[in-house]
Amino acid sequence: MSTGVSIVGAGLSKFGRQPGRSGRELALDAIQAALQDAGLEWADVQVAFGGSDGAGLADTLVAELGLTGIPFTNVKNGCATGGSALMSAVNAIRSGAAEIALAVGFDKHPRGAFDPRPEDWGLPAAYGEAGLMVTTQFFGIKIARYMREHGISEKTLALVAEKAYRNGALNPNAWRREAISAADIAAADMVNDPLTRFMFCSPGEGGAAIVVTSDAVAARLGRAVKLLGAATRTRRFGSFEVFSPSIQGLGVPSSVSADAAAAAFAAAGVAPADVDVAQLQDTESGAEVMHLAECGFCEHGEQEAMIANGDTEISGRLPVNTDGGCIANGEPIGASGLRQVHEIVTQLRGEAGDRQVADPRIGFTHVYGAPGISACTVLAV
């Protein structure tokens, strides 16, 4: 029988703009923080997985970490890079190939990054010439449709972003640490209706690392958080993704987030109702609203009352994105999935300081990204 897997160390670099520092340096900061957190040294790590979307190859980090000769596999999986690296590390422990494994994700995107070219997406040049090669259009269309179908108001979108900045202000490592009122968020420049400038995350900078071990090693080290379940998925037929000239199939589009969340919960043997604190992909505030339902935390449309009631606040029934999420931390693509895991580990250990949720036992993380990928974990103490 294979061993269980525990997280024994979690580390972050600083997030937000850091002129003069490379993405690789941010990755090294995160790895050192995770190892120190675990009470381990680089020489103890037996296998590693990691990557960035645009800041270099993770395996080159051994030049600075130490040439210990371990297998170090590069992962490049868009927004799921961190999640896929963690999944690989988890599987290495489960298989018995290693007892101590590391996952790292990092990125350093300049202002206004993400300049996709039609040809890289298999689309005709005309698609870009007509003005459709714009990522934010997808988010605007998806939430606009969702609001109409399920009775979500524009005020709710502003409240989600307001919470993100408020939680960011409580998080010493967040990029955006100034509270912004829902009124100011709603009144900001419209990017793609119904989403204003302050409802979107920005391309950012940061690194995140997680150390996982077998049960035996975790028992020795202490402060372990159990990984009850994890899953990564790609989209099925009929899903709605960024840069889609059409949505195939009939009826309601399929959801890769729903698939990944259901698989992670099934593996963990717990239900969404058991979760005490969650991290959900919030590329923009509408995404957090929709992912609440796609991941199984409520029925479609219930978010309107939940959010008005404060259920997703730190003091609420199901605190969501307690560290400020992507909106307050920015989006370094490779790092975000592991930043989410870091926050849940911190919450479950009771070490989240001013943003600590009262006595959480089970936590959940969810990333979603182009072109239709999702990674989820269920963690517990």
Added chain:
Amino acid sequence: MTALELSTRGTVWGFTVQRFAPKSPPYVVPEGGFVPFAVGYVELPEGIKVEAVLDCTDFSELDGLAQVTLVAVDPVPRFATDAAMARGSAEALEEAR
């Protein structure tokens, strides 16, 4: 594989308004400069939803389950509301005079 001829009239499934000029390149700014435009998906009777630029005289025409008609396929599909179709006909008539 067989080609399926799609209908030229459908329902606006979802849309947004492009409020700022997309980055050029690849975007080609139209003569006379950028003006905000609507973009979304049109659900056709065959079930498929097709991404398209949406012509209208006012963005509010696209709310609800607005009916739109295909008016161009190049460089990308373009559908128009009945009001935009009527305006288009009036303008064509004006030009013909």
